Amino acid sequence: MEPKFSRSIQKNIQLVENILHLDVNDDVVVRRFRALGQECVLYYVEGMSSGEQMAEHVLRPLMNSSLTVSGRDAVPEAMKDIVEATETKLEAKPDSAILELLRGQCLLLIDTCDQSMVIDLRGYARRSVGVPQTENVVVGPHEAFNETLRDNLTMLHRRLPTPKFICKIQEIGTETSVQLAVCYLDGVCKADTIDKIEKRLEGAALDYIMTAGLLEQLIEDDPYAPLPQVVGTERPDRVVSFLMEGQAVILLDGSPRALALPVGLWHLFHAPDDSYMRWQYGSFMRILRMLGALVSLLLPAVFVSLVIYHPMTIPMTLLTSIMQSRTIVPMNLFSESILMVLIFNLINESGTRIPGLMGSSLGLVSTLILGTAAVDAGLISPFLIIIVALAGVGSFAIPDYSLSFALRIGQIVMLLAAGLMGVTGLCYTFILLLCWVAGMQSLGAPYLAPNSPRRSHNPDLLLRTPTFRQRLRAYLSAPEAMDRARGRMRRFGRGGAK
C-alpha cells in the first residue's frame, strides 16, 4: 500500500528522512521552525531552489503571521492566505512530494496536517537560450532549445499564442522518471497520431531515459531501419513549422533536442533557411542537397565500378589520366577506396571530438600529411581523393545529422556492392535500399509519402514552392484542417498596394 503522510510531523520527518537517506545524503537542506502555532519543517535541495525567494515568500510570511491553524486545514490555509509563491500545490503522497522536491521544488510540512505543500521556487543554474549547434542558418532566428523543459515550452508558447497549442506533460522512466511534454495543435494534428504516441510512450520501459536519442529508439517504428523515422531538431522555429503541419513534437527534460513525428524522407532535406529566403533560392538549395545526397551515396561506388569493370564507358582521355595516376599505387582500386572512405570518416569523427584549440592542427595533419604526402608517396591516387572528398561534401550538405550518417554508411555499402559486382551489384543494392526505405513507416505513415504513395499535400516538399501557393497543410495533418488559406493570399491586387 502506498504510504501517506500522517498528522504527526515527527512521523512525517522520519518518513522523508528514510526515503531521502538523509543520514548520508547531505544535499537536502532541512529547515525546522515554528509558525502558525505549529512545528513546521521545510525541505529543499541545495542549489535547486532560490534561498532568497524562500526566505522572502515562505519563511518570513509564515513566521510573521499571527494566524493559528491546526488539523487538516493547516497546510491549505497556509497555502491560501500566507505563502506568497505563485505555484503551489497540496500533496498527500510522500513519493510524489519527494519527486517534486528532487526536481527543485520546496516541501513544507506542518504538524497536525496530513498533507504537504509543494512550492515552486526553482532557482537552479541552467544554460540560457543559445544558438543552434547543428542547425545553422544564414538568415532567420538563432535561438535553440536548452536542457530545461520549461524554458523550451516557453519558447514555443511565445511563438504560438493560440489556445489550440496543447502541451501534455507526463513522466517517463520505470525507475527514475523524467518529465516530457507532447505538444501538438488541437484540430490540426490527428487524434490518432497523439493516441499512437502516447501508447508508444507508455510502452517505453527503460529505467531512465536520459536523452531524446534514447527515447527515439524506443518509440520509432523500426529501430533497425537505415533511416530515422523521427526528426530531431534544436530549433523552436522548426518545431513550430512541424506543429503547423499537423505533426506532434516531444520535448524531454534534460535534452535540448525535440523529436517531431510522424515524418517522411523529404522532411530530412528541409532546412529552416528555405522558409526565410525567397522561394527560388530555397528551391535551388533543396535541389543542391538532394544532388549532394545522391553524390554522397553513389559517386564512389559508380567510380569504382566503372573503372574496374566497365572502363569502356569512360572517355578515353579521362581513362588514360586515371590509369596513369594509378600506375604506382600499390593497392587495387577497391581496397584503396574503402580505405579512403574510412579515413575520411575517421578524420571527420576526430574533428568532432578534438578540443577547439587543436582543431587547426587536425586540419594541417589531414590536408598536408594524409592528403598531399600520401599522393606524393604514391600510396593513394589523387582522383580517388577528389571522389571521396566530393562524396563527403555531399553528405555535409544534408541538414539532418542522422541522414548524413545514414548516407555515409550507405556509401560504404554501395562501394562494397560495386566493388564486388560492378554496376549490376550497384543497381541491385540500390533497388534493395529503395524498397527497404519505401516500406518504412513513421507512425504508420509511409516514409516516401506523399510521392509514393501519392497523397494530397502541401506542395512545399521537394521544391520550395512560393508561400502564396501553399494552400494546403502536409498530408499528415487532420483532413478537416487541410486548408491553410481560403481565397487569394496576396489580396492587395495585381498592380500593387491599393
Place this chain on the structure above:
Amino acid sequence: MMQWLKQMRQTRTPVHSSASQQEERASGLRISYQALSAVQLTLQLLLWVVLWAYDATQQTVWQSTVLTAVPLVILWLLWRRAEAAEENPANGWIALLLLPCLWADLYLMMQASGALMYSMIPEFPAWARVLLLTLFPLATLLLGRSRGAAYGAYTLRFVLLGLFALSTVLLLSDVRVERLWPLLGKGAANTAFSALWGGGAVWGVALLFLLPRSDRQRGMTPAKPTGAFFVWLPLALCVLWALWMAMLEPWRPDQGLTIGQKLVGMSRFSGSILIAETGALFWMLLLPTGMMGALTAGNQLLREVFPKLPALVGALITIGPGVVLVCIYQTELAPFLTDLLPYRFALSLAAGLLLCLRAGKEKKT
C-alpha cells in the same frame, strides 16, 4: 484543361474528411501495386519481343506486338468482370492457379539477369550469380515488408520511363522507316499466330486486378477500380520497342548472340556510348524490379490462402523453382521453357473464368 492545370499546380484534389482520406490511401496503395504489376507486365512483353519475337530475316516483330493487343483485351475484359468475386478472400485459392505463371516469370527474369551479369562481367562465378539472384529478391521482400516493392516501383516509374526513352526513341541510332514494311509481316495468319504465342506474356493483366491482397484481409476499404492506363502502357512500350528493333539494322542469327547480348543489343546501334550504356542500366533496373513484382505477387497470393504462412516461406515457394532451374541452366534458357510460356495465358484465362462463374453464383445467392 484549365481546371487540370489548376489542379496540377495545387497537387491533387485536397481531402477534407477522414472518409476521403481513407479513400485516398486505398487509391494510392492500389496505384502503387498497379505500377509494380505494370512493370512486371512490361518486362515480360519486352523479354518475349527480344528473345523470341524478333525475326532477323523478316523484321516483322512490331506487327506481332500490335496484335498482342487481342489476348490482352480478352484478359482485361475477363478480369474486370471477375473483380467482384476476387475481392472475396474465400476465392483466393483460384488465384493460386497463377502460381505456375509466376514461377515461369521469375525463372525467366532470373535467367535474363544472370545472363546480363555474365555478359558484363564474365569473371563473376556462376555460384555467386545464383546466390545474388536468390538472396537479393528475398532480402528485398523481407526488408521492404508488404508494400516496399510496390512503393519502390512507383517511385522508379519516371526513371524507368526515361531510361526506356533513352533505349529507344532517344537512342541516336540510324533508324530506317522503310524496314517496317511489309505491313502484314509474315502474312496475316503467321503474324496472328506469333501474337498469340506472345499472349503468354500478357497473363500479368490479372495481377493488376488481384493486388494488393493482404490489405483486403485486414478489412481495409478496397480502392475503386482504376482505369486502363496500366494495362495499355506496357503494350504501348512494347510496341515502341518492337518498332525500334524493326527499324534498326538487324542482327543475324549466325552472330550467336547470348541472352545478355540480345537484351542490350539495340544499344549497340547508338551514336553515343553513354546512351548505349543506359540500355544496360535500363535492364539492370527493370529486371530486379520485375523480380520483386513476381515475388511479392506470389507471396501475397499464397498468404491469402494460408494466412499463417511466414513471409519467408511464401517467398521461397515462389522463387524456389526458378533457383533450381538457374542452377541447372546457368547462362541459357531451359529448352522446354519456350513451349511452356504460352500456357500462361491459358492459366490466367482459366482463373478469370472461374472467378467470373463464382461472381455469378455469389450474385444469385
